[in-house]
Amino acid sequence: MSRIDQQGDWVWIKPPSNGEFDIPTGCKIVRTDRGRTLVCDDNDHEYWIPSDQVLKGMHLTSQRGVEDMITLGDLHEHAILRNLHLRYKKREIYTYIGSMLVAINPYEILPIYTKTQVTQYQGKKIGDVPPHIFAIGDNAYQDLKREQKDQCIVISGESGAGKTESTKLILQYLAAISGKHSWIEQQIIDANPILEAFGNAKTKSRIVHQNKGERNYHIFYAMLAGMSREEKKKLELEDAPKYQYLTGGQTLTCDGRNDASEFVDIKAAMKVLSFSDDDIWNILRLLGAILHLGNLKYKGVVVQNLDTTEVNDPVNSARVATLLGVQKSLLIDSLTRKTITAQGEKVVSSLSKEAAHNARDAFVKAIYGRIFVRIVDQINKTLYKAQMKQRISIGVLDIFGFENFDVNSFEQLCINYANENLQQFFVKHIFKMEQEDYTREGINWQHIEFVDNQEILDMIGMKPMNLMSLIDEESKFPKGTDMTMLAKLQSTHDSKTIYLKSKYDQSKAFGIQHFAGAVYYSVPGFLEKNRDSFSADLREMIDKSSNQFLCDLFNQENGIVDMNRRHMTLSSQFRTSLDALMRTLGVCQPSFVRCIKPNELKKSNLFDRDLCVRQLRYSGMMETARIRRAGYPIRHTYKEFVERYRILGVGIPPAHKTDCRVASKKICERILNNVGEDYQFGHTKIFLKDSHDLLLEEKRTTVYLRYAKICLKLSKLKLFCKIFL
Numbered sequence: 067m068s069r070i071d072q073q074g075d076w077v078w079i080k081p082p083s084n085g086e087f088d089i090p091t092g093c094k095i096v097r098t099d100r101g102r103t104l105v106c107d108d109n110d111h112e113y114w115i116p117s118d119q120v121l122k123g124m125h126l127t128s129q130r131g132v133e134d135m136i137t138l139g140d141l142h143e144h145a146i147l148r149n150l151h152l153r154y155k156k157r158e159i160y161t162y163i164g165s166m167l168v169a170i171n172p173y174e175i176l177p178i179y180t181k182t183q184v185t186q187y188q189g190k191k192i193g194d195v196p197p198h199i200f201a202i203g204d205n206a207y208q209d210l211k212r213e214q215k216d217q218c219i220v221i222s223g224e225s226g227a228g229k230t231e232s233t234k235l236i237l238q239y240l241a242a243i244s245g246k247h248s249w250i251e252q253q254i255i256d257a258n259p260i261l262e263a264f265g266n267a268k269t270k271s272r273i274v275h276q277n278k279g280e281r282n283y284h285i286f287y288a289m290l291a292g293m294s295r296e297e298k299k300k301l302e303l304e305d306a307p308k309y310q311y312l313t314g315g316q317t318l319t320c321d322g323r324n325d326a327s328e329f330v331d332i333k334a335a336m337k338v339l340s341f342s343d344d345d346i347w348n349i350l351r352l353l354g355a356i357l358h359l360g361n362l363k364y365k366g367v368v369v370q371n372l373d374t375t376e377v378n379d380p381v382n383s384a385r386v387a388t389l390l391g392v393q394k395s396l397l398i399d400s401l402t403r404k405t406i407t408a409q410g411e412k413v414v415s416s417l418s419k420e421a422a423h424n425a426r427d428a429f430v431k432a433i434y435g436r437i438f439v440r441i442v443d444q445i446n447k448t449l450y451k452a453q454m455k456q457r458i459s460i461g462v463l464d465i466f467g468f469e470n471f472d473v474n475s476f477e478q479l480c481i482n483y484a485n486e487n488l489q490q491f492f493v494k495h496i497f498k499m500e501q502e503d504y505t506r507e508g509i510n511w512q513h514i515e516f517v518d519n520q521e522i523l524d525m526i527g528m529k530p531m532n533l534m535s536l537i538d539e540e541s542k543f544p545k546g547t548d549m550t551m552l553a554k555l556q557s558t559h560d561s562k563t564i565y566l567k568s569k570y571d572q573s574k575a576f577g578i579q580h581f582a583g584a585v586y587y588s589v590p591g592f593l594e595k596n597r598d599s600f601s602a603d604l605r606e607m608i609d610k611s612s613n614q615f616l617c618d619l620f621n622q623e624n625g626i627v628d629m630n631r632r633h634m635t636l637s638s639q640f641r642t643s644l645d646a647l648m649r650t651l652g653v654c655q656p657s658f659v660r661c662i663k664p665n666e667l668k669k670s671n672l673f674d675r676d677l678c679v680r681q682l683r684y685s686g687m688m689e690t691a692r693i694r695r696a697g698y699p700i701r702h703t704y705k706e707f708v709e710r711y712r713i714l715g716v717g718i719p720p721a722h723k724t725d726c727r728v729a730s731k732k733i734c735e736r737i738l739n740n741v742g743e744d745y746q747f748g749h750t751k752i753f754l755k756d757s758h759d760l761l762l763e764e765k766r767t768t769v770y771l772r773y774a775k776i777c778l779k780l781s782k783l784k785l786f787c788k789i790f791l
């Protein structure tokens with residue numbers, strides 16, 4: 067495409083390569099020289115490129131940067147990225163894209179969360195004050211009061227992107243503005259460190275296994291660092307390096323966390339939330355039992371040609387038995403045997419070493435899962451009691467983003483399915499907002515269609531014969547194996563375009579085209595993870611326990627999922643709670659916060675473009691751009707339009723001297739009619755398609771080139787005059 071390569075022009079240039087996350091870069095032209103252009107990018111790097119790498123001129127809004135990216139005149143992925151980068155360089159970490167807030171982790175303390183800011187944002191409309199996390203909190207609070215409707219703030223992002231920090235800031239803000247500092251506010255704020263300690267790990271949540279660099283849940287490290295010597299002695303606990311369950315990731319510390327002092331805070335917070343000393347001690351006892359269980363030594367023995375297991379570990383088994391309140395022999399039997407009732411008769415078989423390990427791990431997950439549910443219940447009970455009749459609420463949902471690793475397993479399928487659900491929720495919301503913009507501007511939007519991800523949702527978990535139910539079916543079938551499951555998946559879904567042929571070993575993996583990209587799932591281990599059942603023997607053992615707290619945990623009914631229901635696979639538990647979550651969200655007025663980490667090094671002032679593009683895509687935020695493109699992606703105020711394109715009309719005066727709406731119509735009639743009339747005039751803006759933009763820019767370039775030639779001729783003439791006259 068021909069263009070004017072004028073010094074000082076802002077342009078988009080082609081990415082240097084065609085990698086998955088390479089997108090055009092914004093640059094300023096420094097100078098041109100025989101087919102080459104010297105450009106300066108946003109990191110102030112200057113370099114030469116062939117002039118044909120220059121793609122097109124930059125929309126005015128992209129040149130100066132905007133607080134709300136929905137107002138970008140050219141809402142492309144690269145424009146979004148550049149806008150975020152420009153602002154990030156100025157320590158402006160918050161930017162809107164419509165009603166969504168993008169928050170870039172600054173990795174430094176910024177002076178923007180003080181009382182002054184609290185006052186600045188209180189009662190203000192979004193848009194009247196610079197973008198801020200407080201504005202999201204304030205908006206939700208004002209809407210709650212005005213409309214008496216439940217609000218939800220969905221905070222998502224990758225690990226380390228700043229979700230927990232954002233949640234804390236919102237809670238602090240809400241506490242600060244919702245009246246005098248009261249006990250209930252303290253309780254709301256204190257719920258967070260407890261949930262964080264029990265619910266968050268360093269990167270991903272793993273109770274029985276961690277990948278390299280990961281830690282187990284923070285609470286384990288905190289308790290071992292923070293308990294008194296006497297307390298540890300009572301539970302026969304030592305320091306973190308001694309425990310198998312804590313050392314799998316070869317990482318015992320977590321940057322920015324002081325485990326010992328956090329333990330003090332967690333205990334204090336639990337008191338604020340009405341946990342009794344007994345409750346706290348009972349929880350610590352069970353956590354201690356989990357650590358000792360992880361250290362239990364098993365020995366595989368072949369008896370009469372059958373693989374069986376012995377527990378030759380008197381010390382650890384005694385510790386576990388005491389803490390769980392059961393007899394040691396019963397504990398060992400329950401951990402190494404399996405009782406099946408067939409036709410009214412009990413048949414006892416021995417477990418192989420591997421099966422015994424799995425049974426132990428499933429047991430540990432069951433205990434920990436129930437402790438977590440118990441903690442959430444207790445917090446809710448306390449908060450609801452304090453709130454009494456007032457039932458409308460602001461929910462803050464801190465949720466893991468889309469995942470695509472080198473090896474993706476059942477957990478990733480669940481997480482990505484949750485993200486697909488949230489994505490649809492989000493897409494429906496932004497489409498509604500787009501429609502509102504069209505209505506506000508008096509634009510006919512009836513014919514604008516968008517594609518949502520319903521088909522993928524159907525395939526994974528909704529329609530009959532969906533992926534999850536096939537996995538479930540095979541999990542319940544005693545002889546079901548990962549490979550029979552895969553064969554079933556393939557025979558059922560092979561014809562679907564969204565079901566991808568694996569680029570890996572087809573006998574072990576399958577792929578799904580998610581909204582954020584293709585993910586290949588490795589099948590080995592799927593069924594075992596999905597069954598997640600701990601044995602009936604262990605369940606019976608608990609019924610005989612003298613540890614009343616443990617018995618209560620396993621007999622509690624809870625609002626989220628009835629975890630006691632036998633044979634409930636992980637995927638059905640997961641789907642039940644996801645459905646409940648989506649129902650809750652469905653009746654709320656939502657706001658969205660997308661947290662982005664700018665680099666993997668936790669450094670301030672370092673913007674890794676590839677990493678950010680990936681997160682923007684995985685966050686589903688680009689959907690805003692896609693929906694925009696389904697309608698009219700290019701928008702200009704009439705004034706902007708006249709300023710930029712008046713040279714294409716005949717006799718059109720400068721913007722401040724004319725009726726810009728009328729002038730814009732004249733320009734369009736002259737230039738655009740032969741590329742279709744599907745552009746529209748709103749009350750304050752003109753709405754264009756990409757093809758219109760392309761033509762307008764081309765024509766503008768041609769006119770400028772003509773002017774440039776005339777100028778050149780004139781200056782040559784001047785020179786001639788100077789020399790010869």
Ligand SMILES: Nc1ncnc2c1ncn2[C@@H]1O[C@H](COP(=O)(O)OP(=O)(O)OP(=O)(O)O)[C@@H](O)[C@H]1O
Nearest residue numbers: 171173174224225226227228229230231268269322
């Ligand atoms: N607004 C902020 N200001 C200053 N530092 C921040 C901010 N947000 C995040 N950080 C820094 O980044 C670190 C990681 O943030 P945070 O723990 O909130 O991430 P996360 O998304 O919750 O991660 P995970 O999913 O692993 O729990 C924080 O410990 C803090 O040092």
